[in-house]
Amino acid sequence: MTLPKYVSDNAGAGVSWGHALRCPRCRGRLRDSDGDGDGLRCDACAVTYPVENGIPRFVPQDTYAEGFGFQWNRHRLTQLDSHSGLPITRDRLLRASGWSPEDLHGRTLLECGSGAGRFTEVLCETGAQVTSFDISSAVRANAASNGRFPNLRLVQASVYEAPFPEESFDYLLCFGVIQHTPDVERTFKTLFRYLRPGGRFCVDVYAAMVAYPHPRRLLRPVTRRIPPARLYSLVERAVPRLLPLSMALGAVPKAGPYLARAVPVAGHRHLGLTDPEMIRNWSVLDTFDWLAPRYERPQPRRRLARWARELGLREFSIRRDRGLYVIGGVK
Numbered sequence: 001m002t003l004p005k006y007v008s009d010n011a012g013a014g015v016s017w018g019h020a021l022r023c024p025r026c027r028g029r030l031r032d033s034d035g036d037g038d039g040l041r042c043d044a045c046a047v048t049y050p051v052e053n054g055i056p057r058f059v060p061q062d063t064y065a066e067g068f069g070f071q072w073n074r075h076r077l078t079q080l081d082s083h084s085g086l087p088i089t090r091d092r093l094l095r096a097s098g099w100s101p102e103d104l105h106g107r108t109l110l111e112c113g114s115g116a117g118r119f120t121e122v123l124c125e126t127g128a129q130v131t132s133f134d135i136s137s138a139v140r141a142n143a144a145s146n147g148r149f150p151n152l153r154l155v156q157a158s159v160y161e162a163p164f165p166e167e168s169f170d171y172l173l174c175f176g177v178i179q180h181t182p183d184v185e186r187t188f189k190t191l192f193r194y195l196r197p198g199g200r201f202c203v204d205v206y207a208a209m210v211a212y213p214h215p216r217r218l219l220r221p222v223t224r225r226i227p228p229a230r231l232y233s234l235v236e237r238a239v240p241r242l243l244p245l246s247m248a249l250g251a252v253p254k255a256g257p258y259l260a261r262a263v264p265v266a267g268h269r270h271l272g273l274t275d276p277e278m279i280r281n282w283s284v285l286d287t288f289d290w291l292a293p294r295y296e297r298p299q300p301r302r303r304l305a306r307w308a309r310e311l312g313l314r315e316f317s318i319r320r321d322r323g324l325y326v327i328g329g330v331k
């Protein structure tokens with residue numbers, strides 16, 4: 001079987017797998033607009049979607065997720081296992097999903113909201129046929145890091161208007177995304193359109209913790225309005241001052257994780273990072289990621305379960321993983 005050409009052989013030279021995509025407006029097929037791969041044309045809608053450096057784009061450059069584009073291009077490598085030398089992302093993915101690399105090998109998988117591509121990298125290494133998309137310019141960072149994989153297709157699109165055939169993927173993965181969208185229920189339910197009946201899914205969401213809300217919630221009403229570059233420079237200055245205090249509090253037996261939360265910078269004691277520069281970079285990235293997003297809407301477990309029932313998912317379970325709920329199962 002001849003595999004279609006993926007983003008790696010197309011960087012800077014158009015895209016040759018546009019036939020696999022659908023017009024997000026009318027669901028019709030797309031064709032190469034001018035024969036050189038710089039655009040995908042829907043004749044029925046009379047619209048041409050641009051292809052930039054091999055990545056088809058179905059959204060404007062400027063959306064509510066601009067801060068994510070900024071953070072992931074600034075921290076293109078920080079969280080990639082190939083950069084940290086630790087299996088942090090791989091372990092999280094396999095633990096949360098319960099999938100093995102052998103399960104995924106040769107299967108089609110849709111990854112929603114791929115950011116800089118920390119999970120994309122692990123997924124591609126399994127030999128799955130991976131389609132990853134993100135609404136923001138983070139797709140550029142992902143292409144720079146993972147464009148080497150022949151089994152990766154990258155698209156810039158929103159989950160609400162995604163250019164994929166319905167019920168076509170064997171697996172669906174979406175980590176760290178749905179709480180950052182304007183309508184979490186709609187996002188969750190829309191995702192499942194692209195998964196085939198019998199396909200497997202794993203989606204996580206910030207857990208709503210009524211008893212102990214995170215103190216960053218006090219800062220976010222102000223920080224989410226600050227332009228990304230300005231906020232980033234504030235975070236870059238605050239982290240070296242506050243991180244040692246957060247780490248010291250975090251080391252207190254038993255109460256440590258709760259005490260550390262009083263300091264509004266992200267610490268990563270549990271990840272096993274030892275290099276001071278890496279620890280600082282993870283903290284700057286995650287502190288910015290706490291404070292910058294336009295939307296952050298944690299969800300209670302019972303609401304997730306209701307949505308899953310309303311979708312008629314065949315099997316599902318919801319587990320707590322630190323501050324997240326992870327829902328996985330079969331459509």
Ligand SMILES: C[S@@+](CC[C@H](N)C(=O)[O-])C[C@H]1O[C@@H](n2cnc3c(N)ncnc32)[C@H](O)[C@@H]1O
Nearest residue numbers: 065068113114115134135136158159175176177
């Ligand atoms: C916190 S990041 C998580 C990135 C990656 N999944 C990870 O865990 O490293 C959330 C990502 O969701 C993307 N996103 C937000 N709204 C989206 C939408 N409507 N459609 C697709 N992606 C979206 C953002 O651009 C951002 O890159």
